[in-house]
Amino acid sequence: MSEGAVKKEERRKFQAIKGTRDLLPQETALWNRAEQTAHEVFATFGFGEIRVPIFEPTELFARAVGGETDIVSKEMYTFEDRDETSVSLRPEATASVCRAYIEHGMQQLPQPVKLYYMGPMFRRERPQKGRYRQFYQIGAEVLGGTDAPAIDAEVIEVVMTFFEKLELQGVQLSVNSIGCRECRPKYVELLRAELLKVKDSLGPDSQRRIDTNPLRVLDSKLESEQAIIAKLPRIGDHLCKECADHYAAVKRELDLRGVKYRENWRLVRGLDYYMRTTFEITAQGLGSQDAVCGGGRYDGLVELLGGPPTKGLGFAIGEDRLILSLQESGKAPVAQGRDVYIAWMGESARATAIRAAKTLRNAGFGVELPPVEQKFGKALGQADKLGAKYALILGDNEVTSGEWTLKTLVDGTQRKVTEQQLIADLKKL
Ligand code: ATP
Ligand code: MG
Numbered sequence: 117m118s119e120g121a122v123k124k125e126e127r128r129k130f131q132a133i134k135g136t137r138d139l140l141p142q143e144t145a146l147w148n149r150a151e152q153t154a155h156e157v158f159a160t161f162g163f164g165e166i167r168v169p170i171f172e173p174t175e176l177f178a179r180a181v182g183g184e185t186d187i188v189s190k191e192m193y194t195f196e197d198r199d200e201t202s203v204s205l206r207p208e209a210t211a212s213v214c215r216a217y218i219e220h221g222m223q224q225l226p227q228p229v230k231l232y233y234m235g236p237m238f239r240r241e242r243p244q245k246g247r248y249r250q251f252y253q254i255g256a257e258v259l260g261g262t263d264a265p266a267i268d269a270e271v272i273e274v275v276m277t278f279f280e281k282l283e284l285q286g287v288q289l290s291v292n293s294i295g296c297r298e299c300r301p302k303y304v305e306l307l308r309a310e311l312l313k314v315k316d317s318l319g320p321d322s323q324r325r326i327d328t329n330p331l332r333v334l335d336s337k338l339e340s341e342q343a344i345i346a347k348l349p350r351i352g353d354h355l356c357k358e359c360a361d362h363y364a365a366v367k368r369e370l371d372l373r374g375v376k377y378r379e380n381w382r383l384v385r386g387l388d389y390y391m392r393t394t395f396e397i398t399a400q401g402l403g404s405q406d407a408v409c410g411g412g413r414y415d416g417l418v419e420l421l422g423g424p425p426t427k428g429l430g431f432a433i434g435e436d437r438l439i440l441s442l443q444e445s446g447k448a449p450v451a452q453g454r455d456v457y458i459a460w461m462g463e464s465a466r467a468t469a470i471r472a473a474k475t476l477r478n479a480g481f482g483v484e485l486p487p488v489e490q491k492f493g494k495a496l497g498q499a500d501k502l503g504a505k506y507a508l509i510l511g512d513n514e515v516t517s518g519e520w521t522l523k524t525l526v527d528g529t530q531r532k533v534t535e536q537q538l539i540a541d542l543k544k545l
Contacts, residue, residue, distance in 0.1 A: 136250040143439070146448050153282055160277075161273075180389060192207055206237055207238060228258045246403065253432045262427060267429060271429050275409055275411070276375055283447060286400025286441075293360075294390060296356065297391070389417045453504060459508065461511045462512045465511055484504065495507070509523060
């Protein structure tokens, strides 16, 4: 390589890969608050946290999510590991949680097992507002036990409680039932037959889906298809008795919990494993990507992955969109400034400053201790820029007299404090 080429190589500026991004401190404060609230709310409903790997055998997702889905057929980050097994970055976590349930014999535990998770997911989608290639989900799963409708309602109640605690604005819950292995296939055939009759007036995506996944046609946002879709047969009219009863009971249970919902017969989930209850929650300020949570029942999934027949239900919240909506409605907390800036000068003040910083930090105050000596004027300017509330001024005079100077930066008032009083005085302020 020529010297010029090396130089050019050195000068290369790196950027985050398309669809991924850095979250900087101003934003992570809100992310942390959301996650902390999730930990608290989920715990009050008896959920325990599970952390599953970020990559799994490709086959796990192919089997669980479904090979025909967009996620598996074109959105996964798949690569060959050195031992030539195919692995994929997780596009979602339900498959992993079910795998873990089986792997750790959790069916031996008191049922149902309630688990929640949070972390990054990866899908190679077209990046846009609210849609990233590395995005974050907070989700929960209830595995085992019965399929009592109260469980469906409680799972929905967990999310709604979480959103309420965060004061998320414009929350709208939509629910639907998409039937079971008995009734859904018959409905899908009926739907397919009806769709074939109107095929020519549908767009290319929907035309393709008549074959691969007719239910997804109902999802279409295409303006030209809306009038056609409105006339299609509705699954609610074709549920078997058990599914119809279950759906009615879920709605009663939601009423009992004071959870407001809308019914949306066109709500079908993108993943193959869903059955019966499906739900979606939207929030304001998100434009067209306004779904902040999707969930539903998936009774067959654990068995499909080689486990015993197991009831299952869960949801995933899109954390990026949740944060975006909170930011749009002005719910972002102010970036945390320092509490105390220690302005010190002189070698003897240096030791005192280090000691004061330790005491303050142990008491929980945020402290900035400049690493090198600065003139007091410059130090105070720096304290202002950092948004510190107080400056603790330590010079030769202060150290000899034992009377320290504490300056309140908003109004410039000063007071004398002793080392012993410092913490108590700050707390009083
Ligand atoms: P969408 O219809 O918006 O693509 P989805 O049906 O693919 O959503 P799920 O797989 O059910 O979504 O995931 C649950 C939630 O995760 C979504 O409601 C959304 O908030 C979030 N989500 C999904 N994909 C992305 C992404 N690429 N970027 C950011 N958030 C996402
Ligand atoms: Mg999607």
